[in-house]
Amino acid sequence: MTLKAVKTRIYPDSQQQTKIIANFGYCRFVWNQLLDMQIQRHDNGGRYVNEFGMNYLIKSLKQEFTFLKAAESTSLLHVSRDLHHAYQKLFKEHRGFPKFKSRKFPKQSYQCNSVNHNIQVTNACCLKLPKLGKVRFKCGQAVSGKIKNVTIRLSATGKFYAVLLVDTDTQELPKTNNTVGIDMGVADLMITSDGIKYPTIRFDKILSKKKHYWEKRLARRRLQAQREIAWDQHNKAPEPRELSDFNNYLKAKRMVAKYNEKIANQRNNYLHNLSKQLVEQYDLIKIEDLKTKNLLHKHKLARAIANQSWRKLRSQLEYKCAWYGKQLVNVNPRKTSQICSNCGFDDGKHTLDVREWTCPKCGINHDRDINAAKNILSA
Numbered sequence: 001m002t003l004k005a006v007k008t009r010i011y012p013d014s015q016q017q018t019k020i021i022a023n024f025g026y027c028r029f030v031w032n033q034l035l036d037m038q039i040q041r042h043d044n045g046g047r048y049v050n051e052f053g054m055n056y057l058i059k060s061l062k063q064e065f066t067f068l069k070a071a072e073s074t075s076l077l078h079v080s081r082d083l084h085h086a087y088q089k090l091f092k093e094h095r096g097f098p099k100f101k102s103r104k105f106p107k108q109s110y111q112c113n114s115v116n117h118n119i120q121v122t123n124a125c126c127l128k129l130p131k132l133g134k135v136r137f138k139c140g141q142a143v144s145g146k147i148k149n150v151t152i153r154l155s156a157t158g159k160f161y162a163v164l165l166v167d168t169d170t171q172e173l174p175k176t177n178n179t180v181g182i183d184m185g186v187a188d189l190m191i192t193s194d195g196i197k198y199p200t201i202r203f204d205k206i207l208s209k210k211k212h213y214w215e216k217r218l219a220r221r222r223l224q225a226q227r228e229i230a231w232d233q234h235n236k237a238p239e240p241r242e243l244s245d246f247n248n249y250l251k252a253k254r255m256v257a258k259y260n261e262k263i264a265n266q267r268n269n270y271l272h273n274l275s276k277q278l279v280e281q282y283d284l285i286k287i288e289d290l291k292t293k294n295l296l297h298k299h300k301l302a303r304a305i306a307n308q309s310w311r312k313l314r315s316q317l318e319y320k321c322a323w324y325g326k327q328l329v330n331v332n333p334r335k336t337s338q339i340c341s342n343c344g345f346d347d348g349k350h351t352l353d354v355r356e357w358t359c360p361k362c363g364i365n366h367d368r369d370i371n372a373a374k375n376i377l378s379a
Helices: 014-043 051-064 066-070 073-093 208-234 247-281 302-308 310-324 368-378
Strands: 002-011 108-113 126-129 133-138 146-154 160-168 179-184 188-192 197-199 284-288 327-331 356-358 365-367
Touching: 002 126, 002 310, 014 051, 014 066, 014 073, 014 108, 014 146, 051 066, 051 073, 073 108, 179 247, 179 368, 188 368, 208 247, 247 310, 284 310, 284 368, 302 310, 310 327, 365 368
Parallel strands: 179 284, 284 327
Antiparallel strands: 002 133, 002 160, 108 146, 126 133, 146 160, 179 188, 188 197, 356 365
């Protein structure tokens, strides 16, 4: 059995949208209350309250704040679990202190468990969700298997999504007895040891003019709105306005989010197609274990490297290889581009502008990237 996430687009009516947005607020309120309690306990010399202790505190919060009784109950339990995981990352991995949540954050979500079949796919176009009832949905694949939980999300463009975690059977792909080494690049996204180069597509540049058009208007309309807000405060208006009261500003903000979302969707689709193609063709895939965070310090290449999404491609290969019975190996990229793949001679470090070089020992002319991919395969 394999856990698989299926993302669906849902179309709630006005009443269902009100309930969803209200549940966002309930979860956000409980998170902020629990986090404030943890901070006060620490300041007073008390000990950290674990996940089970926070679950009991949620019961007392429901008695004190009666509006929380309208929330989906398991979604509040997920809040305590997420806060506990955030503290575990703070203690063990030093990821940073948990932050208070704001209603102004453009992306909102909450998660609830499947209990007594309260989450079901009733037919091809309806999804039964807790507290919401039947909601129309659209999905590119059939939802099959036991549903474990669902995450309701609101994107920055105002679209609602339901991400279903399904426990399902995944059939392994037939074996091909082929192996490949993959070198990651900037000019080309991937270079295989077979000599195949998968090109880089700069989706951000394709839509850059349209996106920049609305970014300029967003900056100007934000400045105009801030001036009017300052004027209201100076004249002590009875009902001072906020940025959310200016429709032109909200329209420009929504259009910028729309193009950002479109760029991300196009990039994800391209990476999914490539990763599935590699998993179908090869039984053993070796990729270089790049530290992308260190490479982003290079100012001239930072934007291009971030656009490649190497980490996302690697994560897709990891779970798809696990699903379909293939193997993925991470290889240290040290000296892969300077060692001859034919005789093993170390020719020393080459600058990035050197794309081809000839081995002084065996005389073979190497393409820098293909040679690195061959070294990754033989590592």
